[in-house]
Amino acid sequence: MSHLISTYARLPVEFVRGEGVYLFDNKGKKYLDALAGIAVCGIGHANSELSANLKVQADKLWHTSSLFAAPEQEKAAQTLCRISGMKRAFFANSGAEANEAAIKLTRLHAEKLAIENPQVISFHGGFHGRTFGAMAATANPKIRAHFFPHLRDFVHLPFNDFAAIEAHRFNPKIVAVIFECVQGEGGLHPAEKEFVQKLRKICDERNWLLICDEVQIGMARSGKWFGFQHYDISPDAITMAKALGNGLPVGALLVNEKTENYFQLGMHGSTFGGGNLVINTVNKVLEIYERDNLPERAEKIGNYLKNLLNEKLGGLPIVKDIRGLGLMLGIELNRPIENLVAKGLEKSVVINVTAGKVIRLLPPLIFKEEHCRELVDVLFQLLKNEQ
Ligand SMILES: Cc1ncc(COP(=O)(O)O)c(C=O)c1O
Numbered sequence: 001m002s003h004l005i006s007t008y009a010r011l012p013v014e015f016v017r018g019e020g021v022y023l024f025d026n027k028g029k030k031y032l033d034a035l036a037g038i039a040v041c042g043i044g045h046a047n048s049e050l051s052a053n054l055k056v057q058a059d060k061l062w063h064t065s066s067l068f069a070a071p072e073q074e075k076a077a078q079t080l081c082r083i084s085g086m087k088r089a090f091f092a093n094s095g096a097e098a099n100e101a102a103i104k105l106t107r108l109h110a111e112k113l114a115i116e117n118p119q120v121i122s123f124h125g126g127f128h129g130r131t132f133g134a135m136a137a138t139a140n141p142k143i144r145a146h147f148f149p150h151l152r153d154f155v156h157l158p159f160n161d162f163a164a165i166e167a168h169r170f171n172p173k174i175v176a177v178i179f180e181c182v183q184g185e186g187g188l189h190p191a192e193k194e195f196v197q198k199l200r201k202i203c204d205e206r207n208w209l210l211i212c213d214e215v216q217i218g219m220a221r222s223g224k225w226f227g228f229q230h231y232d233i234s235p236d237a238i239t240m241a242k243a244l245g246n247g248l249p250v251g252a253l254l255v256n257e258k259t260e261n262y263f264q265l266g267m268h269g270s271t272f273g274g275g276n277l278v279i280n281t282v283n284k285v286l287e288i289y290e291r292d293n294l295p296e297r298a299e300k301i302g303n304y305l306k307n308l309l310n311e312k313l314g315g316l317p318i319v320k321d322i323r324g325l326g327l328m329l330g331i332e333l334n335r336p337i338e339n340l341v342a343k344g345l346e347k348s349v350v351i352n353v354t355a356g357k358v359i360r361l362l363p364p365l366i367f368k369e370e371h372c373r374e375l376v377d378v379l380f381q382l383l384k385n386e387q
Contacts (some may be wrong), residue, residue, distance in 0.1 A: 018045020096129025180226025188330025223299030
């Protein structure tokens with residue numbers, strides 16, 4: 001009998017080792033990893049530079065808290081602000097926590113505007129995490145069930161439907177909008193450019209904050225540092241996590257010049273956020289991403305993979321759509337296929353299925369063309385006889 005609380009339907013494969021884009025199970029079988037720990041291990045597994053860096057830091061200092069000078073946090077914040085155009089960062093431990101900080105930011109905005117019981121627009125198909133604030137922002141009834149009452153801050157509207165936003169133009173309670181540029185958990189639905197640009201405009205006109213949840217798409221996965229950079233807009237705040245620590249838990253809220261002074265002394269905190277071991281790794285991760293130009297690499301290899309998917313799978317009767325940005329790609333099927341992920345594991349690839357029938361590909365950004373071919377060959381075998 002398991003002593004783990006059963007929140008996950010775990011597949012019976014035990015990974016014991018990783019190397020670049022490959023994972024190895026306890027029987028020595030090798031798998032091509034097209035999931036990267038759910039968009040986390042952008043630099044792949046057991047990267048020797050990251051491991052060496054971590055070992056040095058592990059022998060020096062693990063944790064002191066944020067009560068003391070934090071030059072490594074400053075350095076990470078400086079890099080993140082430079083690549084995002086934001087002004088300041090707060091470090092937390094996960095995507096949900098980064099979003100909690102963003103939700104608090106919307107309350108501070110409301111306070112400035114003297115708006116009581118403020119509301120934030122979020123979208124059907126979006127996913128922002130499992131904590132109470134992030135869950136309330138998430139429209140999916142499966143995530144929300146069992147945990148009522150929820151925070152009442154959120155108005156859930158259809159994605160890519162500006163008329164629905166327009167209907168709230170004069171709603172005096174709205175103070176912010178939060179969205180993902182490509183909805184990850186929700187089925188790899190990209191935001192339309194016109195929709196995002198209109199969002200930015202209405203946020204300016206109505207003095208609403210525009211917040212991008214970059215937890216899954218951020219850190220170069222889209223082929224640019226951040227998803228919003230595909231839309232020629234700049235948000236007021238972004239949240240990130242996942243790939244920032246390549247596997248160590250870290251999240252961040254980044255704010256722009258409008259919101260940089262909203263949080264003041266004592267208004268927010270985290271024991272572990274930006275701890276020495278983690279933030280030192282974040283700096284190394286950022287250094288490697290910049291040196292190896294991973295945004296450009298993700299764009300190039302993402303285009304290669306998408307073209308290959310279209311060419312080899314596009315004509316199959318079961319395949320309805322192939323979409324996404326960079327190395328965040330989805331293959332929507334006409335219907336769910338039972339045990340598809342397990343069947344992939346049998347054929348030595350790690351994939352994911354989200355929203356019931358969308359195969360989600362989130363490989364490490366160090367994927368090469370040969371890895372794309374290997375992956376697409378297996379996907380073809382898995383899908384070719386399905387009607
Ligand atoms: C877009 C988005 N936001 C937030 C989260 C929550 O992140 P975490 O699981 O680190 O709390 C996720 C996780 O999948 C995500 O994809």
